[in-house]
Amino acid sequence: MITNTARGARRSAAILTSAGEMMLMTFTHLTNTRLKKCLLLALLVPCAVYVISMQGPGLVGRYEPWTAIALPRPKGHLHKFFWRARDQELYIYSAIANPHYPISREVNIVFTVMDQARSSSLDCCILLDNRTVFVTPARKYFYYRSINFPVVGDVDEYLHPDDYLARQYTCAIPETGHRIHHATLTSSYCSSDPRDYVPVHYPERVPGGLAICGKVAYGGELDPEKLIEWFEVQKLLGVDKVLIYNLNNPEKVLKVFRHYQKTGFLDLQPYELPGRPYNRTMNDKGMYQFHHDESLAVLECRQRMGGYTYVMSHDLDEFIIPRADIGLKPFFQEKMQQYQDSAGFYFYAEFFVYGWGPTNPEEDMMLTRYRRATKPHWECTKYVILPSRVVSITTHSIFPISHYSTYKIGPKEAVLHHYRDCPHVWKSCKPDDSIVDNIMTRFKLLYPRVLGVRSELGLDVTWSDKKQG
Template identity: 30%
Template sequence: MMIKRKCTYSRRRKAAQMELSWMIKSGCVLRMRASSHVVLTILIILTTTILLMQLVYLHGKPHTFELMLPTKTRHNAAPVARIFDKTERPPRPMGKQKVQTFRPFQRFGREHCIVRFRSNNTNSPYELLDETMNVTAGAQKYYLYRHPTKMVSKYNGNITIHVKNPGAYSVGLEQTIYLMSAFSRNLVQMPKGNTRFKQPDPGKEVRHVVLVGWLGYQNINDTLRCCLLLGNDTIVSFINQKRLVWTQVNKQPLMAVKFFCDLPKELYGEKVKGACISLHDENCLNKKFVAIEFLKKQPKDSLAVCSKIAYGQLSAQRLIEWLEIQKLVGVDKVLTYYYNLNSEAMKVLLHYYKEGFVDLRPFDYPDAENNTRYVGQKDAQPFIDEQVVLYEALERLRGYTYTAVIDVDEVIYARTSPKHNLKKFLNMLLRREPKAAGFSFRTELFITDWQNKEDLGRNMNKFWHARYLNRTRPLDDRTKNILINDRIILGSVWTHNYTALHGYKKYQVSASFGTLKHYRPCRKNWHCFLRRGYRDTNIAGLMKNIQEDVTNRFNVLLNNSTLLEIDAIAKGRILKGGIDSEEDKT
């Protein structure tokens, strides 16, 4: 049994010493009994010491104070804030400060005619002017360009011959600057109705216009000017401070460039409807402005696919199957560009475009008469042209949560998600890796040169993706990615790689979770016939789930000769080869 003993502090010295030593040894609780004036004296001494220490510290280093005063009398706190600061500061103004004029840009005279959208049959079919107004002599005319809504394909049977698709790009300065599109960043366009967007914070988010196009290599380091056409037809010009040049390949006559035009804060309330780029020694009058497109925010977990350029002898049957597979796995939108595409495949794309599943855009080469090239050519300049398409596509799809960059001969297959839904698959990967900026998939090659002797039945044999069941092992090169748009640097994305924003990282998907299935013939240096093949019926299983929908599409969109050929293949009378486009031949 333990007995607690109380310890008291005696005023006698000897008794105190004995008691203090005993208390330290025994560990009892000290309870000091003293008069109130002693306690008060000790508190005063401690407070005085703390104040002296603060004065010594503040005297050595200037500090400022901000008093919690009402808004109307806040300016009276300025003298207090400068007690310990010897630097002279101007007094805070009593009234509202006037907005100073922004110096770097110049304003030109207003247009005499209002710009409106109109199309005609001239050489510039998308010149936009109001014909109803009288244009006085000497009045300046502005021209607005954008991607046309009229879809036209002039296929000549040979993709190596250039055929111009109208309105695919806008010319900023002939043979030097070519502009394809212009997009807004943090610029808010109020829609019709009661819907309102949250205005960005000017102190945190810079509002600028992003222009995508080509720039002559001789002008890469030149000083350029941004020209903006405001809603009241006033032109504003200022120096282009930032541009991004894609340097993955060697220098060429035209380089892929992203221009960033930061808006002056004085123009944050103005409507901006057009933009262009000019040389430093030129003014912005009589320029061809690209109509600015605004971001369309999509729902959470929305998924888009950029399939780059469809061209040449692309199989219409193969295209229908690929689009239906994308629908099955949960893709919301497919963005594709067309160039010199055969009429049957063009009919398929137009059909899905009218349904809203495909966003169809024309593509054309600038200066194609002097710098001859074609889509699919394995050369430096066509690679640069393809990068311009990626610049444009990533800006256009910025409102989606996820974006996949794949071709029409590739399918991303999720092994672990229910019904192979890519959205559920990506959410599962995000739970495993919350800081992922994108997901990279290894490639499995389905070599279309390998003979397939398996018979899946007449209903399945007619499908192109069910004819090839042999593939290679997953390869580490030629990976493709699904990107999280708000976690990457948009200008860094190219076909096989990207750069993550600070705080995020790339994520390599295990082949046991998901892979990219790529259908193509064998290249000579691959030695495919010496490689071991693996039987893979995963995509054939997907086709089995949608065979009725695909068959109905065949009956509506394909011509009679193609349907007879498909029926003959299903019966086994014809063994069709795997070369269905000019891209496969390369």
């Protein structure tokens, strides 16, 4: 504490000294007293504001002695992958260090939580060693809202008091050169029980790297054969890492996941649905709670993959495909040269609907069997971001840091391919005004790679005209 305070004091003193010298030099040439007073005020106010801003909210806090003492566990359902705050109905999924935002020159910890308590006052408790805890106010980082309009969103949340909201809080800690290992949130006091503290994750730095946020995979909805094709296409497109959140997937899907985990291509994070009702699932997509259960992983992924230069967010039945025969990295680099203030790019979508039947039933892969699609249009759009320029993301939206913008990529340059059943919101699912898109046939190495993984995993696929989903 003394070191950081002294450092801030020296910095402030230097600024004030320079300002004083400037004023003294100026005043020696002025004779008008009123003008001197105005000039003095004009110089002092900006200096004071600057000095205060240089201290930053990261230095607001206090150090307290801490001793590890095990406490009785809170009553209620125990979870494997979330930490329940001791004094309220708030479940912490992760605490991730962000070195750039929201406060530069300090260590920012972003907590991703499921929050039913919705406390207006939270503190961060940061364990620095086995004897000291740093306590500092937590601030809102990002709140997911199913209705993203001021006031209306607040009313919507008020009408759902029993639901758990996907939220992120942040706090800043003075940079000391040492990594912070554990932290938690509280509305009262810092717990003495080490089990109440969440490990702090430091994202891997991969300059020039490209990652995918694959969202939550759950409940056996995935087809292993299609999943293999999805992974292999992403590798051919130049993706470096895929992050997926695993929720109760069956062994046939986990078998595929383990294969790509072993190669280092897949980061598979365990996931669950904390709070009440216990043992709920994600099968009822009409529930208010579903959107928060799904979106928490999207919010968390932006932080966990924050060390990559580019991060895409889309489902395991979607692909961002450049029209030119190039990889995604050179394509994104080209777009960044064109739009240098960009925080990310959105893409128009083509829907390849299984219910329309295969255009090429003789093919052995889903991606080359189904080539009939809608024309590119603006529906269920997805995107790529530059994490260093983005506050947060939701399933279909980018929230850039101020001074950065987002842009739409025209369908003549790249398109999102979406392979699925007919969306229930469509009035009609007839293939009127559809197109045939053969672009996936350009991946000549895809089929041999898919066959190799199938063979290794013991999957013998026999396609038929009736196999659609």
